[in-house]
Every structure is written in structure tokens, then in C-alpha cells.
Amino acid sequence: MTEQIVSINPSTLQPIDNVNVTTSEGLLEIVKKARKAQTAWQDMGFDGRKPFFNRLSAYMLDHYEEIARFIARENGKPYLEAILAEVYPSIDVVNYYSKRAEKLLSDKKIPIRVFKLMGKKSYIMYKPAGVIGIISPWNYPFAIPFSEIIMALVAGNTVILKPSELTPLIGKKIQELLDTAGFPEGVFSVVFGDGRIGAELVKARLSKVIFTGSVATGRKIMATAAENLTPVVLELGGKDPMIVLKDADLDMSARGAVWAGFMNSGQTCASVERLYVDESIKDRFIELVMQYTNKIRQGDTLENESTDMGSMIDQRQLSIVENHVKDAAARGARVLSGGRRPDNLKGYFYKPTVLVDVDHSMQVMTDETFGPVLPIMTFKTEEQAIQLANDSRYALTASVWSKDIKRAEAIARQLVAGTVTVNDHIMTYGIPETPWGGSKESGFGRTHADIGLMEFVEPVHIHVDKAWLKKKPWWYPYNKKTLQFLKIMLWMTKKMKFLMS
Numbered sequence: 324m325t326e327q328i329v330s331i332n333p334s335t336l337q338p339i340d341n342v343n344v345t346t347s348e349g350l351l352e353i354v355k356k357a358r359k360a361q362t363a364w365q366d367m368g369f370d371g372r373k374p375f376f377n378r379l380s381a382y383m384l385d386h387y388e389e390i391a392r393f394i395a396r397e398n399g400k401p402y403l404e405a406i407l408a409e410v411y412p413s414i415d416v417v418n419y420y421s422k423r424a425e426k427l428l429s430d431k432k433i434p435i436r437v438f439k440l441m442g443k444k445s446y447i448m449y450k451p452a453g454v455i456g457i458i459s460p461w462n463y464p465f466a467i468p469f470s471e472i473i474m475a476l477v478a479g480n481t482v483i484l485k486p487s488e489l490t491p492l493i494g495k496k497i498q499e500l501l502d503t504a505g506f507p508e509g510v511f512s513v514v515f516g517d518g519r520i521g522a523e524l525v526k527a528r529l530s531k532v533i534f535t536g537s538v539a540t541g542r543k544i545m546a547t548a549a550e551n552l553t554p555v556v557l558e559l560g561g562k563d564p565m566i567v568l569k570d571a572d573l574d575m576s577a578r579g580a581v582w583a584g585f586m587n588s589g590q591t592c593a594s595v596e597r598l599y600v601d602e603s604i605k606d607r608f609i610e611l612v613m614q615y616t617n618k619i620r621q622g623d624t625l626e627n628e629s630t631d632m633g634s635m636i637d638q639r640q641l642s643i644v645e646n647h648v649k650d651a652a653a654r655g656a657r658v659l660s661g662g663r664r665p666d667n668l669k670g671y672f673y674k675p676t677v678l679v680d681v682d683h684s685m686q687v688m689t690d691e692t693f694g695p696v697l698p699i700m701t702f703k704t705e706e707q708a709i710q711l712a713n714d715s716r717y718a719l720t721a722s723v724w725s726k727d728i729k730r731a732e733a734i735a736r737q738l739v740a741g742t743v744t745v746n747d748h749i750m751t752y753g754i755p756e757t758p759w760g761g762s763k764e765s766g767f768g769r770t771h772a773d774i775g776l777m778e779f780v781e782p783v784h785i786h787v788d789k790a791w792l793k794k795k796p797w798w799y800p801y802n803k804k805t806l807q808f809l810k811i812m813l814w815m816t817k818k819m820k821f822l823m824s
């Protein structure tokens with residue numbers, strides 16, 4: 324019998340639909356098709372591929388409400404947030420790369436100085452990597468894989484997506500959208516299942532695997548990929564610090580902290596997971612944080628379009644959050660709001676939670692909580708704030724809040740993270756021009772921006788000698804002339820160095 328996944332709405336616990344789990348044979352067939360389709364897709368060139376992206380973007384602009392509702396239903400996030408953080412940035416990515424990629428993927432000349440005078444030239448051509456595997460999570464089940472799919476496809480690769488087993492229908496939806504836009508068969512496919520089918524995809528000798536998920540799974544994927552030397556890009560979450568300096572706009576910072584701590588029920592890799600506020604302003608700041616937290620309206624987001632916060636994804640994620648809060652309370656933290664599930668909601672809801680009197684002995688300050696919890700700690704000096712912010716196994720994003728932009732930038736430059744923002748948090752994920760990715764246990768490699776696109780191509784160096792010299796001075800036989808040539812080269816190097824110093 325075919326194995327199935329039953330997808331449920333985490334806000335209502337009602338089943339939505341089923342999908343068939345892909346079999347091992349089915350997966351191999353899909354990989355074969357993707358390999359076959361890749362050559363023709365690559366040969367179309369950028370101009371040939373461009374109309375597919377234009378059609379996709381036009382269709383999504385006409386149907387964004389329906390897509391957002393679909394996402395909200397399977398993930399539990401607010402409908403408005405599904406537009407804000409899933410559909411809108413995805414459309415923007417299609418429009419951005421379908422223009423920008425032409426320039427980025429065109430050949431790049433390399434200046435080669437004196438060798439040019441010998442009739443030589445060098446340039447880079449950007450060849451698609453081949454077949455890309457994308458293994459994606461449930462927290463942004465649409466936007467995360469979607470932007471990676473677009474970057475891969477625009478560069479001439481074909482793609483196989485394995486969506487999270489908690490949000491398979493959204494994977495199916497992405498397939499539907501690309502099919503509607505007329506992408507040729509085999510250019511984009513989806514495989515369904517849990518980690519087992521994910522592991523099989525990693526073993527399938529693909530050209531690259533792009534993974535977003537937990538550190539533990541990232542480690543496994545890297546180990547499996549190493550067997551075939553398959554390159555990987557890993558985005559493994561974060562424990563992002565937010566530093567509020569004493570001259571910060573307190574009202575703005577409090578609103579920012581509440582949004583960046585609780586949006587998507589805190590299930591964002593770049594959520595504010597540790598907040599450090601200057602001791603001298605802590606009372607007023609915490610008062611404002613409480614004021615805005617108490618205003619959050621939580622509930623089934625499809626019933627009420629202006630709900631601020633939906634449910635979490637499942638019981639397992641909810642239990643992680645409950646355990647972190649319990650551990651913090653047991654070690655002396657005070658729960659100023661939330662700290663439990665709401666009484667009146669059936670799904671996987673957790674109340675927005677503000678903790679104070681926290682320290683780095685608590686799990687809530689060291690491990691990824693991935694839930695609506697905002698732990699607030701104080702600092703006395705800026706040096707201490709930097710040291711606390713950098714005291715983490717993770718390094719995805721961080722933020723500094725101050726009216727003194729120069730000062731904030733100086734601190735930003737000392738924080739260890741892939742992105743550091745001043746007076747905002749999270750939102751740069753929605754700017755396709757800017758890179759995304761981190762270091763330490765947050766992983767490596769980048770998606771988005773110009774460097775992100777480069778993850779999907781093989782830069783091939785083409786070197787041409789126009790055959791002006793029939794015998795190159797460095798070829799056999801080595802003799803006095805060869806030596807003379809080397810001496811001239813070194814003399815010229817010395818002169819150039821002197822002129823340039």
C-alpha cells in the first residue's frame with residue numbers, strides 16, 4: 324500500500340489533505356528526468372528561459388491571496404504574514420533575478436596585465452551546476468524553497484525539492500504554480516516524505532544540495548553528501564541577539580522587539596531570541612515591550628484576517644518552547660507575560676512570552692527556542708553587550724538599536740553574524756539584493772543577492788592564446804633566453820612595485 328502523509332491545519336487540528344510518499348524507485352526516476360531535462364533547459368540560454376519567469380510572476384500577482392490562504396492554512400501563520408513574508412518576497416525574487424541574472428551570468432573578463440600583451444585573454448563563463456536538491460523546512464514553507472528554486476532555475480539548473488513532511492501541500496502548490504507557468508517537464512519536481520527520502524535525495528549524486536533546517540540534520544546531510552563530495556549550502560537557524568543602546572528610540576525599539584520576537588510565532592531562524600538592553604533604560608523599555616505584547620491578538624488567522632499571531636507548527640515544537648521556559652523559570656527567570664498555552668484555542672498555540680532576569684546558564688539563552696519567547700537581559704557597558712551577543716554557538720543575524728547611527732554601525736561591525744541590522748531585524752530576508760546566511764553553527768554559504776546566485780553556477784575559466792608567439796618563452800628547452808625572459812619579468816615587477824609605492 325502507498326505510504327501517505329496526512330497534512331493538518333495546526334490552528335484547528337483538522338486534516339487538510341494527504342500526499343503520497345515518494346518511493347525510492349520514484350525518486351531515482353525523478354532524478355533521471357531532472358538530469359535529462361537539464362541540458363535542454365541550459366541550452367535555452369537566459370533569454371529562452373526568461374518568459375517562464377515572467378509568466379510565473381504574472382500568475383502569482385493575480386493569485387497571491389489564494390496562495391497566501393493556502394500557506395496560512397497548512398502552516399498556521401497569519402494570512403497577512405503569509406502575504407508579507409512568503410508570497411510578496413517570492414514574487415519580488417522572481418522579478419529581481421529574471422532581470423539581474425542576465426548581467427550576473429554573462430561572461431566576465433579577467434584583466435591579465437602583461438599576458439594580454441602576449442596575445443592572451445581570460446574570462447569566466449558561468450555554467451549551471453546541474454541538478455540541485457533543495458531540502459526545506461516548515462517555518463517558511465513557501466518563501467525559503469521558492470527563492471532557492473528561482474535562483475537555481477534562472478541559472479539553468481533543474482531542481483528537485485523535498486518539502487518538510489509537516490507542510491507537503493505547500494510543496495505541491497509550488498509544483499502547481501510552475502506547471503501553470505509552463506516550465507518544461509523535469510525542470511522542477513517535488514519528492515515527498517520525511518528525513519528518509521531527504522537522505523536518499525542527498526545520496527543521489529546531485530550537483531549541489533541546499534538545506535535549511537536544524538543543526539543536527541545539517542550535520543547528517545553534510546556527512547552523507549561527503550560520500551560523493553556533493554557540495555552543500557547549510558542554513559541552520561540562529562539565536563539572534565538584539566542590542567538596545569541607552570540612546571535608542573525606546574518606543575520604536577520595543578515595537579521592533581515585539582514584532583521580531585513574535586512574528587510567525589517566533590519560528591523564524593532570524594527571530595530575536597536574546598535581547599540585551601542597557602541597564603539604565605531597562606524599566607521604561609520593558610514597560611513598553613509589555614504594553615505592545617499585551618496588544619497581540621492571537622487566534623485562527625483564516626477566521627480573522629487581522630489576527631497578529633497564529634499557532635505554532637506542532638506539539639514537538641511547542642514542547643521545546645515549554646521546556647525552555649520551564650528551565651528558565653527554574654533557574655530564576657521571571658515570566659512577565661505568557662509562559663503557557665492560551666485556554667481558549669484548540670491548536671498548537673503558545674502565548675507571546677516575555678522573560679526577564681535571564682542569564683546564559685539558561686537554555687532559553689543558548690539553544691534555539693524557535694517559539695514566541697522574548698528573553699530580556701541587561702548590560703552595563705557596550706563592550707559587555709558585544710561580548711554577550713557574540714557568546715553563542717550560532718551566528719545568523721543580529722541587530723543594534725540606537726539613534727547614534729555611527730556608534731551603532733561601529734558595534735554592528737564587531738558582531739559575529741551573517742547579517743547585522745541597525746534599527747530593524749529579520750526583514751532583510753525580503754530584500755533579494757542582500758545576502759542571507761551565517762557562520763558558526765548557523766551554517767555556511769549564502770542564498771540571495773549576487774553572491775547567492777553564484778552558489779548555483781560553476782565558474783569556468785576560459786583562457787585563450789591568440790597564437791601570436793609560436794613558442795612561449797617558458798616552454799622547453801630551458802636555456803639562456805628563458806633565464807633572460809625571467810630576469811626581465813622580475814625587473815619589471817620591481818619597477819612596477821617602486822612606481823606604485
Ligand code: TXE
Nearest residue numbers: 459460486487517518521522536537540558559560592691
Ligand atoms: O528540522 P529538520 P525540524 C530548527 C528549529 C527546530 C529544529 C527542528 O530549532 O526546533 O530545527 O526542526 C529534512 N537527510 N529549525 O525537525 O529535522 C526534513 O524532512 C535529509 C531551524 O523540522 O532539520 C525537513 O524537510 N533531510 C530552521 C528538513 O530536513 C532530512 C527551520 C528540516 O528538518 C533528514 C526549521 C536527513 N537525514 C527548523 N532529516 C531554520 N534554519 O530556519 C530530516 N530531513
